[in-house]
Amino acid sequence: MARSSACCAAGPSWTGRTCRSSSSTSPCPIRLPRWPTASPSVSPPCGRSAAAACASPPPTRTRPPVLDPNYFGEEEDVRAVLSGIATARRIAWSSALAEWGIEEVGPGLDAVDDQSIGDYAKKHFGSYCHPVGTCAMGEDEVSVVDSELRVRGLDGLRVADASVIPSIPSNNTNATVYAIAERAADLLRRR
Ligand SMILES: Cc1cc2nc3c(=O)[nH]c(=O)nc-3n(C[C@H](O)[C@H](O)[C@H](O)COP(=O)(O)OP(=O)(O)OC[C@H]3O[C@@H](n4cnc5c(N)ncnc54)[C@H](O)[C@@H]3O)c2cc1C
Structure with missing residues (x-):
């Protein structure tokens, strides 16, 4: 689950x-x-x-x-x-x-x-239609992605959407997803 x-x-x-x-x-x-x-x-x-x-x-x-x-x-x-x-x-x-x-x-x-x-x-x-966190980000080993959106245990795969948000933010989620997408773009450019 x-x-x-x-x-x-x-x-x-x-x-x-x-x-x-x-x-x-x-x-x-x-x-x-x-x-x-x-x-x-x-x-x-x-x-x-x-x-x-x-x-x-x-x-x-x-x-x-x-x-x-x-x-x-x-x-x-x-x-x-x-x-x-x-x-x-x-x-x-x-x-x-x-x-x-x-x-x-x-x-x-x-x-x-x-x-x-x-x-x-x-x-x-x-x-309120703000589900998040099915691929939650975190530094512990049960987290699906790390803080650079990389899927643990797999090379070359990142997740950049609401599923990585560990818990629902108190703002609306759409802007948060945009911020994650911007961050993902920065990470990929830096690679
Ligand atoms: C009814 C409703 C109202 C909302 N109102 C607000 C609001 O007012 N303000 C706010 O901030 N947030 C709102 N939200 C929440 C916000 O829309 C979501 O948090 C946000 O869109 C999540 O972004 P996402 O990229 O994770 O997923 P999505 O925006 O759901 O994007 C997933 C994309 O993947 C595509 N996809 C799915 N399966 C496949 C597949 N197999 N192959 C290829 N593509 C696929 C889908 O078509 C979709 O384009 C609302 C959500 C809903 C449902």
Whole structure:
């Protein structure tokens, strides 16, 4: 089982009255130009996912590898959501935003205790699509690539994409992949 970082979970919290839904899994129908939303995300998550790339029988084009994102497998990730939603509510209910007509879409005003907010997150939060780390970089012998992107045990092969990032960065991953690509180009030029 290759260990990798699960996609960050993101989900709805509150929105201005111009938007009916801010869920990452049900697109927001924008009806008016202003649609402020707040959607806490667990980034980076503490939970680690698993990809059965070396399963037996091995994955094929018609039998894809089994991926277990393990969302909210760690209690700390649930606590991060609770904190995020509390912060979103504090901002939404501030006097500065009073005239914006803020309405909470989810988890909803009935959800006041940690248990119901956590249950809501587990049921409704979706992927932020930032999986990384199936070929994690590191200096120990279980790391797939070293700090110069070279695959251990093989000559002349480097990996330069999101799979080498050892854990999900707290920024978005696309720019990080660009930085890795630039670094790979520098390494190859220097060779
Ligand atoms: C829906 C979605 C939304 C996202 N939104 C954001 C965002 O807003 N901001 C952000 O920073 N990041 C975002 N990300 C994450 C970001 O897109 C990825 O982290 C990044 O693209 C990863 O780069 P990569 O080069 O590792 O992989 P990819 O960009 O997935 O590139 C892999 C490439 O390999 C090709 N390929 C696959 N198999 C083969 C094969 N057998 N032979 C030849 N080629 C092959 C694919 O066609 C693809 O072009 C999003 C991801 C998704 C899925």
